[in-house]
Amino acid sequence: MTEAARPARGAGRDIGLYVHWPYCARICPYCDFNVVRHRGRGDEAAALVAAILADLRAQAAGARRRRLVSIFFGGGTPSLMDAAAVSAIVESARGLFTTTPDLEVTLEANPTDAEADRFAAFAAAGVTRLSLGVQSLHDADLAFLGRNHDAAAARRAASVAARVFPRLSIDLIYALPGQTLADWRERLEAALSLGAEHVSAYQLTCEPGTAFERAVRRGEWAPSAADTAAALFETTQEMLGEAGLEPYEVSNHARGSGAQSRHNLIYWRGADYLGVGPGAHGRLTDDVGTRRARLTAKKVADYIAQVEATGAGLIEDEPLSAAEAALERLLMGLRTLEGVALGELAPLAIDRQEIGSLIGVGLLQQSDGRLVATRRGRVVLDRITLDLARSARQG
Numbered sequence: 001m002t003e004a005a006r007p008a009r010g011a012g013r014d015i016g017l018y019v020h021w022p023y024c025a026r027i028c029p030y031c032d033f034n035v036v037r038h039r040g041r042g043d044e045a046a047a048l049v050a051a052i053l054a055d056l057r058a059q060a061a062g063a064r065r066r067r068l069v070s071i072f073f074g075g076g077t078p079s080l081m082d083a084a085a086v087s088a089i090v091e092s093a094r095g096l097f098t099t100t101p102d103l104e105v106t107l108e109a110n111p112t113d114a115e116a117d118r119f120a121a122f123a124a125a126g127v128t129r130l131s132l133g134v135q136s137l138h139d140a141d142l143a144f145l146g147r148n149h150d151a152a153a154a155r156r157a158a159s160v161a162a163r164v165f166p167r168l169s170i171d172l173i174y175a176l177p178g179q180t181l182a183d184w185r186e187r188l189e190a191a192l193s194l195g196a197e198h199v200s201a202y203q204l205t206c207e208p209g210t211a212f213e214r215a216v217r218r219g220e221w222a223p224s225a226a227d228t229a230a231a232l233f234e235t236t237q238e239m240l241g242e243a244g245l246e247p248y249e250v251s252n253h254a255r256g257s258g259a260q261s262r263h264n265l266i267y268w269r270g271a272d273y274l275g276v277g278p279g280a281h282g283r284l285t286d287d288v289g290t291r292r293a294r295l296t297a298k299k300v301a302d303y304i305a306q307v308e309a310t311g312a313g314l315i316e317d318e319p320l321s322a323a324e325a326a327l328e329r330l331l332m333g334l335r336t337l338e339g340v341a342l343g344e345l346a347p348l349a350i351d352r353q354e355i356g357s358l359i360g361v362g363l364l365q366q367s368d369g370r371l372v373a374t375r376r377g378r379v380v381l382d383r384i385t386l387d388l389a390r391s392a393r394q395g
C-alpha cells in the first residue's frame with residue numbers, strides 16, 4: 001500500500017476545537033493564563049480574528065474527515081469578542097468539518113452587565129453553552145479576587161444566560177485565605193440558587209508570576225492549609241452531590257451525563273483537538289497513529305506574524321513517544337471518575353507494587369481494567385500521579 005493510500009488513522013474520529021481569545025478588561029491577581037490587558041477592540045483584534053480564521057483553515061486541512069463535536073472559546077475573556085467574529089469562526093468550522101446536530105459551542109464569559117447585554121447575540125452566533133466566571137456571590141470575596149463585577153451583576157448575568165443559552169455552567173473559587181467550612185457552605189448555597197446544570201469549583205492556587213504569589217511571598221496573607229482545603233473539597237462533594245450535581249472530574253460537577261462538558265471530556269479522555277489563537281495547545285493523532293503535541297505562538301503579534309508567514313499559527317508540532325502519550329493519559333485520566341484504562345498506561349511500565357500500595361491505602365481502585373482515583377485520592381492527585389510516574393520504567 002502506498003503512503004498516500006494508507007487509511008488515515010484519525011478518519012471519522014471525534015475532534016474538538018479550542019479558540020483562545022487573550023484579551024481581558026482587567027488582569028485578576030491569581031490568573032496565570034495567556035492574557036493581555038486590553039478590551040480586544042480595534043485593528044489588532046480585527047487582525048487577530050483574521051489570523052484565527054486562516055489558522056483554522058490551515059490546521060483543519062491536516063485533520064479532514066474528522067467529526068467536530070465541540071468548539072470552546074476560552075481565554076482571556078471571549079465574552080469581549082464581537083458576536084460577528086464568534087459567528088464567523090463557528091461558521092468556518094462548520095464548513096471545514098463534518099459536525100453533529102448537537103455540536104457543543106461553549107464560550108467563557110465574565111459576568112458584567114455590559115457582557116450580559118451581548119449574550120443574546122452570542123446565542124444567535126451559535127453558542128450553545130455559556131461558562132460564566134461567577135467565582136463567588138459574596139462582594140468581599142470578589143473584591144479580594146480583584147474581579148470587575150459584584151455579586152448582583154453575577155446574579156443578573158446568570159439569569160440572562162439561563163434564559164438565552166440551552167446550557168449554563170458556572171465557575172467558583174474556594175479556599176480563599178481564612179475561608180471556613182461555614183463560609184464556603186453559604187457561598188455554595190448561594191451559587192446553587194442560580195440553578196446551573198454544571199458547576200466547576202476550583203481551589204484557589206497561587207501560581208508563579210502572579211500578583212497573589214508575590215503577596216504571599218511578602219507575607220501579606222497565607223494560602224489555606226492543606227487540611228482546610230481538603231475539608232472544603234469534601235464539603236463541595238457533599239453539597240453539590242446532594243443537589244444532584246454529581247462529580248465527574250476533580251473540580252467539575254454536572255446534573256446528569258448530558259450536562260457534562262463534552263469539550264473538557266475530550267482533554268480528559270485523550271481525544272484529539274486543534275488549538276487556534278495565541279498560545280493554544282492542540283493534540284492530533286497523525287495518519288500513522290502518532291500523537292502530536294502542537295502549540296501556537298503565545299504573543300498576539302507573534303501569532304499574527306506566524307500565520308502571515310506560514311499560513312498557520314503553530315510554532316511546535318512534535319511527535320510524542322508512546323511513553324509520553326501514556327503519561328498524559330495518566331495525568332488526565334485520573335482526574336475523572338471513569339479513570340484510565342490500564343492498557344493505555346502499558347507503555348509506562350508502571351511498577352505493579354506501587355499501584356498495589358496506593359490501592360492498599362485507599363487512594364486508588366481498580367475495576368474492569370481501569371485505574372480510578374478514590375474520592376480521598378482525588379484530594380492528593382498530584383502526589384499519586386507523581387508516585388506512579390516515578391515508579392514507571394519508561395518515561
Ligand SMILES: C[S@@+](CC[C@H](N)C(=O)[O-])C[C@H]1O[C@@H](n2cnc3c(N)ncnc32)[C@H](O)[C@@H]1O
Binds near residue numbers: 076078111132203
Ligand atoms: C481562564 S479563566 C477564564 C474565565 C473568565 N475570563 C473569568 O475570569 O471569568 C477560567 C477559570 O479558571 C479559574 N481560575 C483561574 N485561575 C485560577 C486560580 N489561580 N485558582 C483557582 N481558579 C482559577 C477561574 O474560576 C476562572 O473562571
Ligand code: SF4
Binds near residue numbers: 027
Ligand atoms: S481570570 Fe479571567 S478575567 Fe481574570 S485575568 Fe484570567 S482570564 Fe482574564
